[in-house]
Amino acid sequence: MNIKDYLANLVLSQLEGKKPENIPDNISVDNIIDISERNHMHYLLLGALLRTENISEDKKSSLRSKVHSSVLRTLVQVKELKDLVDELEKAGIKNQPMKGSCMKFMYPSPEMREMSDIDILIDGDQMDVAGKIILDLGYRLAHAIKHHDIYIKKPFMVVEMHRAMYDKTVDGNQFDYFKSFEKAVLREGKKYTYDFNKEDFYVYMIAHMAKHFYAMGCGIRNLVDVYIYLEKYGKELDRSYLNQELKKCGIYDFAVNIEEMAYIWLGDKKGSQFYDDLFQYMADCGIYGKDENGIWHKFAEEKFEGKDVTRGKLKRWYYFPPLFYMAEYYPWLEKFPFLLPVAWCIRAFRGVFMKKGTQKREMLNVIDGDKAKTYQNIYKQMNLKFKHK
Numbered sequence: 001m002n003i004k005d006y007l008a009n010l011v012l013s014q015l016e017g018k019k020p021e022n023i024p025d026n027i028s029v030d031n032i033i034d035i036s037e038r039n040h041m042h043y044l045l046l047g048a049l050l051r052t053e054n055i056s057e058d059k060k061s062s063l064r065s066k067v068h069s070s071v072l073r074t075l076v077q078v079k080e081l082k083d084l085v086d087e088l089e090k091a092g093i094k095n096q097p098m099k100g101s102c103m104k105f106m107y108p109s110p111e112m113r114e115m116s117d118i119d120i121l122i123d124g125d126q127m128d129v130a131g132k133i134i135l136d137l138g139y140r141l142a143h144a145i146k147h148h149d150i151y152i153k154k155p156f157m158v159v160e161m162h163r164a165m166y167d168k169t170v171d172g173n174q175f176d177y178f179k180s181f182e183k184a185v186l187r188e189g190k191k192y193t194y195d196f197n198k199e200d201f202y203v204y205m206i207a208h209m210a211k212h213f214y215a216m217g218c219g220i221r222n223l224v225d226v227y228i229y230l231e232k233y234g235k236e237l238d239r240s241y242l243n244q245e246l247k248k249c250g251i252y253d254f255a256v257n258i259e260e261m262a263y264i265w266l267g268d269k270k271g272s273q274f275y276d277d278l279f280q281y282m283a284d285c286g287i288y289g290k291d292e293n294g295i296w297h298k299f300a301e302e303k304f305e306g307k308d309v310t311r312g313k314l315k316r317w318y319y320f321p322p323l324f325y326m327a328e329y330y331p332w333l334e335k336f337p338f339l340l341p342v343a344w345c346i347r348a349f350r351g352v353f354m355k356k357g358t359q360k361r362e363m364l365n366v367i368d369g370d371k372a373k374t375y376q377n378i379y380k381q382m383n384l385k386f387k388h389k
Contacts, residue, residue, distance in 0.1 A: 003027055004279055007035065008265050010048035011224060015108060022054040029059050033066075038286030039219040040114040042070040073156060074104070074111040080137075080157055081118050087133050089192050094123035095130070096184050096194040098165065099208060102201065103225055106232055113225070116287075117158035119148075123181070124163045134159060145331075165204070170211050171386035174249050178204065198233050203245045205229065209258065210251045214297050214384050216289030220282050226262040250385030257382055274381060277374050296375045297384065320344055 001009075001024045010032070013020035023029065029049065036045040046063045049055060055063075081101055088095045100115030107113045122130045131141070131149065139151035139159060148162040168175035184194035196204060205225060212218040230237075246252040261278055264271035285293060295318055323340055327333040330343045 001027075003031065003035075004265065004276075004283075007032075007045065007220070007283075011041075011044050012266060013048045013051070014044045014112060015228070017108075020048045020052055022052045023049065029055060029063075033063075035220075035283060036066075039221045039283070040116065040287045041221050041224075042066050042114060043074075043111050044224065070114055071111045074114065076157065077115065077118060078104075078110055080153075080159070083137060084118070084120065084134065084159065085190075085193055087137065088122075088130060089190060091129060091133055092192055093126045093130050093133070094181060094192050094194070096121040096165075096181060096196075098162065099205075102195065103205070103229075107228055113228075114221075117150075117160055119160045119162060121162045121165050121181075127161065127163060130161055134161065166207065167211070170215065171250065173387055174207050174211070174251075177245075177249055178207070198236060199238055199242050199245070202229060202233075202237065202242060203249065206246065206251055206255045206258065207249055210254045210382075210384055212289055213254070213382065214386060215294055216291055217285030217293040217296075218282065218289055219285050219287040220265075220279070221287055223258065223262040223265055223282070226258055227266045230259065230262070250387070253381070253383035274377070278378055281375065281378055293375075296379050297386075319348070 001021070006021070006024060006027055009021050012018070023032070032045055032049060036042050047067045050060055050063050050067065081097065085095065085097065098119040098121055100113065101118050101120065104110045104113045104115060127149070134151050135141070137153075139153045139157070141149060142152045143150040147164040147167055148160045151159045151161065153159075164175065165178040166175045181194055183200045184196055187193045187195050195201070209218055209222045209225075212222075243252060246255050257278070260269070261271075261275050261282075263269040264275050265279060284290075321344075323333060323337055326340060326343050326347070330346070333340060333343055
């Protein structure tokens with residue numbers, strides 16, 4: 001059994017309450033742990049490994065500690081989310097829990113779907129009041145970033161309060177599409193807390209995934225999200241509306257390929273070399289992707305224009321990225337775009353000393369033609385039609 005098939009066996013055993021197969025001789029526990037940590041899948045992968053019979057007690061003790069920590073984090077997050085929403089309701093503040101804060105409750109049990117932070121959209125005119133509420137709940141403001149403020153509370157709680165659901169520097173169409181509460185509906189029993197309907201939540205889930213994939217890649221937990229959602233609501237979804245909205249956001253081809261990948265991996269559907277490459281790429285990316293992967297969408301776009309893309313051109317794009325890419329990391333460029341050369345200098349200086357800058361340069365120096373072509377083909381097939389503001 002290869003690693004892809006065994007990971008599927010572990011995930012499905014947890015989702016369906018079945019006993020997993022023992023770990024094959026050609027796969028190491030440490031390899032599973034590494035994939036689990038990079039993709040935030042401790043309960044699904046390591047929890048399943050704990051129910052196998054050919055792992056030493058020392059290894060199981062280490063796995064058990066990681067799984068217990070993951071479950072504890074979930075219990076605290078669920079309580080903190082409820083407390084925050086309750087306080088926002090009391091204060092009459094319009095809000096909408098986002099991403100994992102909703103997806104968590106679509107799994108058979110919340111601990112199966114880990115999340116690193118709580119994301120919640122706040123009416124932009126009420127951000128200051130919402131900020132005071134979260135401070136009263138024991139948090140402190142760690143960072144104020146463009147479209148969201150990050151609050152933390154020891155030992156591990158992180159809440160991101162968003163002014164906007166989507167970042168306009170990544171894609172203008174989707175920023176416009178998600179910029180208000182107009183597609184959301186009031187949650188039952190609430191006066192100020194909103195949710196998407198089934199179709200619009202799926203559009204947002206795919207859009208958020210596509211944003212990460214476009215910027216730095218995204219991990220295989222996203223495939224589990226898609227599989228869970230479609231298994232739960234697939235027959236109820238208005239596909240005509242859904243396809244129309246996905247096309248409007250420029251992510252229809254991406255959605256088709258991600259759905260196909262999810263069911264090839266977890267639904268026993270037959271795949272192809274492209275999907276083998278896509279799975280390997282996503283498994284290696286991890287949940288947040290890798291900074292060095294931020295060049296592949298541009299690499300693919302240049303190929304679309306009929307250019308012969310060489311490693312040299314790839315390097316030039318990396319050292320002198322366009323404005324839309326730089327504005328993601330240097331927001332002041334939105335007001336002062338003529339300072340782009342200054343931003344390049346700052347980025348170059350920081351890159352000398354920062355680990356991720358070193359990693360990207362190393363990747364550019366060692367990437368072989370076959371792998372570059374594979375990555376390029378993945379992004380070409382995904383056909384993400386983003387328009388930068």
